[in-house]
Amino acid sequence: MEYYSSHINKLIEEFSRLPGIGAKSAQRLAFHVLNMPMDQVQSLSNAILNAKANVQYCKSCYTLTDQEICPICKNPRRDHHVIMVVENTRDLAAYEKTGKFEGVYHVLHGAISPMLGIGPDDIKLKELMQRITEQDIQEVIIATNSSLEGETTAMYISKLIKPAGIKVSRIASGVPVGGDLEYIDEVTLLRALEGRVEL
Ligand code: ZN
DSSP, rough: OSSSSSSHHHHHHHTTTSSSSSSHHHHHHHHHHHHOOOHHHHHHHHHHHHHHOOOOOOOOOEESSSSSSSSHHHOOSEEEEEEEEEESSSHHHHHHTTTOOOEEEEOSSSSSBTTTTTTTTTTTTHHHHHHHHHSSOOOOEOOOOSSSSHHHHHHHHHHHHHTOEEEEEEEOSSOOTOHHHHHHHHHHHHHHHOOOOOO
């Protein structure tokens, strides 16, 4: 038996597709939206549509940005010879918050995971290799998470890059194993960056 109208069911279904949203939360969100004033609902749905329509990958580092080249890559005061490789834009933001990293980034948008069937071609690795061959890069700092996937990715990248004679380092293991970079405080992040070891 259907308890709700098909419109409500559809809304619940859409919410339940979001990460971390179970059936109960999806229902709660759907009813919350239905109780919101129309202008707020409009503003929420516009924000989603506008973000999706205007946000793109930076042509250089592949972070999410609303410009062709992101502000970090555009900044002449950054050290463009040092690239920090991170798994996603949230990790980039975590390092940016420390305000101490002066290089540029490369965002992989994932990590290699044989278990989940995610291979090197499924993340922005070719793009990283292209940057390394085309630009004058002195150091690549691998700041993937210390999960199994993050470590696998770090090893893979190091094997790819080292033959090119470029210094490759890995952030120190001050970052707890399995810890997501974005949840780690700035002091720990800085320590991990400063204590990085050459691979
Ligand atoms: Zn960029």
